[in-house]
Amino acid sequence: MTNNNLDKxxxxxxxxxxxxxxxxxxxDDFSTFxxxxxxxxxxxxxxxxxxxxxEDVSGFSALEIVGEHLTDIFLEKxxxxxxxxxxxxxxxxxxxxxxLLAKDKKEIIVNxxxxxxxxxxxxxxxxxxxxxxxxxxxxxxxxxxxKVKRKTKELESRTQEIAESRTALMNMLxxxxxxxxxxINMLGDVEExxxxxxxxxxxxxxxxxxxxxxLLVFDTEKKLSLIxxxxxxxxxxxxxxxxxxxxxxxxxxxxxxxxxxxxxxxIKGVFRKEVxxxxxxxxEVSTIPMIREEEELGALIxxxxxTREKMIERMxxxxxxxxxxxxxxxxxxxxxxLRMLLDGDxxxxxxxxxxxxxxxxxxxERMISLIxxxxxxxxxxxxxxxxxPILTDLEPICQFVINSCQEEAERKKLKLxxxxxxxxxPKAIVDVEKIKLAxxxxxxxxxxxxxxxxxxxxxxxxxxxxxxFSVRDTGIGIPKNQQARVFTKFFRAANxxxxxxxxxxxxxxxxxxxxxxxxxxxxxxxxEGKGTTFYxxxxxxxxxxEFLKEF
Amino acid sequence: xxxxxxxxxxxxxxxLMAIPGNVKGAVILADLEYAHQKGGGKIIKEIKKRLKxxxxxxxxxxxxxMEKYPEALSVLIILLIKEVLNLADEGIFEMGGASIxxxxxxxxLTKYFVSPKKCFEQAxxxxxxxxxxxxxxxxxxxxxxxxxxxxxxxYRFHPIICIFHKGYFTQVxxxxxxxxxxxxxxxxCVYRGxxxxxxxxxxx
Numbered sequence: 001m002t003n004n005n006l007d008k009x010x011x012x013x014x015x016x017x018x019x020x021x022x023x024x025x026x027x028d029d030f031s032t033f034x035x036x037x038x039x040x041x042x043x044x045x046x047x048x049x050x051x052x053x054x055e056d057v058s059g060f061s062a063l064e065i066v067g068e069h070l071t072d073i074f075l076e077k078x079x080x081x082x083x084x085x086x087x088x089x090x091x092x093x094x095x096x097x098x099x100l101l102a103k104d105k106k107e108i109i110v111n112x113x114x115x116x117x118x119x120x121x122x123x124x125x126x127x128x129x130x131x132x133x134x135x136x137x138x139x140x141x142x143x144x145x146x147k148v149k150r151k152t153k154e155l156e157s158r159t160q161e162i163a164e165s166r167t168a169l170m171n172m173l174x175x176x177x178x179x180x181x182x183x184i185n186m187l188g189d190v191e192e193x194x195x196x197x198x199x200x201x202x203x204x205x206x207x208x209x210x211x212x213x214x215l216l217v218f219d220t221e222k223k224l225s226l227i228x229x230x231x232x233x234x235x236x237x238x239x240x241x242x243x244x245x246x247x248x249x250x251x252x253x254x255x256x257x258x259x260x261x262x263x264x265x266x267i268k269g270v271f272r273k274e275v276x277x278x279x280x281x282x283x284e285v286s287t288i289p290m291i292r293e294e295e296e297l298g299a300l301i302x303x304x305x306x307t308r309e310k311m312i313e314r315m316x317x318x319x320x321x322x323x324x325x326x327x328x329x330x331x332x333x334x335x336x337x338l339r340m341l342l343d344g345d346x347x348x349x350x351x352x353x354x355x356x357x358x359x360x361x362x363x364x365e366r367m368i369s370l371i372x373x374x375x376x377x378x379x380x381x382x383x384x385x386x387x388x389p390i391l392t393d394l395e396p397i398c399q400f401v402i403n404s405c406q407e408e409a410e411r412k413k414l415k416l417x418x419x420x421x422x423x424x425x426p427k428a429i430v431d432v433e434k435i436k437l438a439x440x441x442x443x444x445x446x447x448x449x450x451x452x453x454x455x456x457x458x459x460x461x462x463x464x465x466x467x468x469f470s471v472r473d474t475g476i477g478i479p480k481n482q483q484a485r486v487f488t489k490f491f492r493a494a495n496x497x498x499x500x501x502x503x504x505x506x507x508x509x510x511x512x513x514x515x516x517x518x519x520x521x522x523x524x525x526x527x528e529g530k531g532t533t534f535y536x537x538x539x540x541x542x543x544x545x546e547f548l549k550e551f
Numbered sequence: 552x553x554x555x556x557x558x559x560x561x562x563x564x565x566x567l568m569a570i571p572g573n574v575k576g577a578v579i580l581a582d583l584e585y586a587h588q589k590g591g592g593k594i595i596k597e598i599k600k601r602l603k604x605x606x607x608x609x610x611x612x613x614x615x616x617m618e619k620y621p622e623a624l625s626v627l628i629i630l631l632i633k634e635v636l637n638l639a640d641e642g643i644f645e646m647g648g649a650s651i652x653x654x655x656x657x658x659x660l661t662k663y664f665v666s667p668k669k670c671f672e673q674a675x676x677x678x679x680x681x682x683x684x685x686x687x688x689x690x691x692x693x694x695x696x697x698x699x700x701x702x703x704x705x706y707r708f709h710p711i712i713c714i715f716h717k718g719y720f721t722q723v724x725x726x727x728x729x730x731x732x733x734x735x736x737x738x739x740c741v742y743r744g745x746x747x748x749x750x751x752x753x754x755x
Contacts (some may be wrong), residue, residue: 016620020617021618040724042729043666044728044729046725048651062588062654066651066653066726067722069729069731119665125665330669
């Protein structure tokens with residue numbers, strides 16, 4: 001080789017060295033600039049070179065990390081080995097997500113790219129690893145995923161709610177459909193029932209219209225809702241003038257006023273009370289509250305025309321009164337004649353004659369007594385029984401009657417006692433003769449129906465606003481099934497009839513009317529075979545005053 | 552500086568620099584990078600200052616990886632790095648390993664690190680690419696037992712390089728075997744009267 005050629009070769013070699021140094025410098029600059037973290041790996045996966053970005057991402061310097069195995073700096077160690085094997089076969093493996101364990105122990109999510117380095121003979125000489133820190137992206141992704149999950153969950157929840165609502169709605173629709181069908185059926189039934197009710201109503205209206213008694217129907221507000229033709233006739237009014245008016249307003253109609261006065265604004269309970277309408281009409285008034293299943297629907301006033309009955313009764317009473325008066329005159333004459341015979345004013349009579357005359361006298365006396373009772377009853381019926389009310393003590397009256405009965409009680413060997421009040425009784429306004437008669441009736445009954453050896457106790461006591469009188473005997477008592485009729489006319493209990501005792505059956509009727517005429521009450525307690533106690537009360541002065549206002 | 556650490560004397564440097572043989576600048580640059588990483592820019596300035604003091608003013612920033620420089624300068628720089636960084640033997644061992652880690656040209660040579668056996672076989676070529684003197688001789692490679700024996704022949708600059716080479720070989724073995732535990736022993740040494748340096752390298 002010539003010197004020229006040698007110099008030429010040396011120059012070329014020098015140029016080549018300079019080019020290599022330039023390339024080296026360029027590669028260094030490029031490697032330093034490269035924003036992607038890059039490292040070279042040996043075929044065994046040992047890190048043999050890293051660039052500046054790798055140092056920045058991992059925090060390791062080349063001195064610290066070169067020579068270490070790649071698995072030492074990643075969390076997914078087995079996956080690294082798998083990927084290296086895969087890279088060996090495919091040469092390039094992209095977009096693999098790994099967790100880089102940085103020097104400061106921080107876990108950095110990176111997107112890694114692997115490339116196999118091979119010699120000309122295709123022998124593996126190592127790997128390139130490029131990676132990008134995607135922690136921020138990952139955080140963003142996680143954040144978005146979290147949001148998406150949350151939203152998805154909310155959406156699912158909402159969808160679930162909607163599905164449930166839809167199901168509920170469908171169920172409701174089914175229910176509604178069923179309800180609709182049921183309603184249609186019910187409407188059918190209702191229509192049928194309405195028809196029946198209409199029919200019933202028509203029947204009822206027909207009954208009401210043609211009812212022999214007058215009917216006034218009031219609603220819960222005490223307004224007249226119905227008046228039947230019979231009642232229109234009674235009052236000489238037209239339904240249209242009265243219906244819809246409150247009961248008190250009805251008193252502006254003169255014919256209706258007596259009924260309104262009787263029942264009052266509240267339509268109080270009245271049973272068979274008589275009312276005179278005009279001069280020729282007498283009505284028996286009864287009120288009935290209309291209640292259905294404990295619900296008050298109003299009130300019904302029934303007006304029964306008793307004009308004819310009253311006329312017959314009055315005629316009967318007048319007949320009885322007239323007959324009694326007609327009978328009493330000859331009976332009185334007979335009485336005095338018999339008295340004169342018994343007293344010997346008409347000559348001496350034999351004992352046998354006396355016996356007959358005395359029996360006749362007693363029979364006559366009973367006849368007179370019966371006539372008197374009948375007269376009393378007629379007076380009661382005519383409403384002219386109470387004559388001479390005066391303010392007086394009741395105790396002396398009682399004592400008087402007891403004294404008059406004492407002889408008869410002793411004759412029957414009965415103990416007759418008078419239990420006087422401990423304190424002085426207030427005075428009462430009474431018709432003395434009538435009260436005497438009432439007490440006498442009760443006491444005579446007690447004596448009459450008590451067997452020998454029995455006891456009779458008469459008591460007087462002061463209650464709050466009244467005086468209570470009682471007669472207690474140990475007599476035969478009144479059978480339970482007959483007690484309701486005790487105060488009716490001509491009533492005599494079965495056990496009394498069997499005793500064949502005297503009695504007209506008018507005494508208790510008269511007594512009851514006397515007491516009630518005084519504003520008092522009368523009742524009894526009785527047990528057959530053990531005895532009876534009759535009570536009556538009379539109002540003391542104040543109450544009686546109030547009572548009299550009604551007359 | 553460690554009290555026991557002796558500063559390099561002018562005579563010692565001159566004696567070293569008189570030994571012939573060249574190495575590529577890439578090797579020196581790797582050592583300087585190690586010093587830079589350990590001590591920063593001021594260390595580089597200190598080394599420059601010491602080189603100047605010793606009578607070898609070198610503009611080390613201008614060292615090119617592909618240019619050849621005296622191996623003696625490379626060894627002197629290692630000694631100065633040891634001096635200024637006050638390194639013990641462990642530091643020198645690490646620096647030897649760092650030569651592999653930090654050399655920008657190492658990536659070009661990774662084809663020799665394909666496998667331990669390949670690396671063993673290619674070692675002489677590798678040596679020749681960097682050095683224009685001496686040689687490396689692969690003596691034995693036992694993959695089954697996990698060891699290899701290498702010799703460096705005709706290399707005699709400074710005993711510190713024995714430690715440096717142990718670090719270097721250890722790092723290479725780690726890269727090519729992928730093993731964490733590498734053991735190395737200099738079984739023969741010219742400074743102990745042997746004709747060459749011999750290293751027994753094993754791994755598990």
